[in-house]
Amino acid sequence: MWGYISELKADVERMRARQGLPREGPGSPSSNGVPPRLQASAASEEQGGPMAGAKEALDKLLIADFFLVLFILAWLAAGVAQSGLNGGSSPLLDAWYPLWPLLWQPALGVLMAGALVSGGIGWVAEQQAKRR
Template identity: 40%
Template sequence: MLPMTVSDWKRWLDHFLIALVFLVFAGFVWFVFSVTGAFIGIPLGYKLWLRLWLPLFQPALGILMAGALLSGVWGWLEKRHSRNRDHQQN
């Protein structure tokens, strides 16, 4: 097996963050429907959503925020490195 390059790690991080965005968005939609159902009196899984908040949704939000920051810093460093390399070649 070939070792992973920097671009492979970046691609993996981007795919992972995309999956987390969909998980967080689905959790938000579920939350909105379950709260609405709880007010109306229709059980749509609000209690289950609350039980999943700490072990699933809260870590997903934290990882998503940290990953977004890491991805931004990574892009900034790549741009800075390529700019320095261009100046050295001239």
């Protein structure tokens, strides 16, 4: 089994050499436990300035909103199933309907608009990176 591990390590080193990446080892820059790809990602975010921070905050908001929308969908599905089993009456749907214009529609709108804005910010950042 240990022979396979040493062969795997040799393959990884050959791949690194082909791609021009530094070798891993005790004295290498990536020996701090953080993979080089993540180090590069953190460096690019630091260079992005306030735009990167705003995009990260927007992405966190969108993730939370996405799970809220999943909860809304599960509640609606449970209400429809209960309505089908009870012959048209469902306390779950009766509680869900009044919240549609107040909470559920805005949550869906924020998710859709936020996805468009986040994609736009990412595109702009990519275009700026290409110019550099």
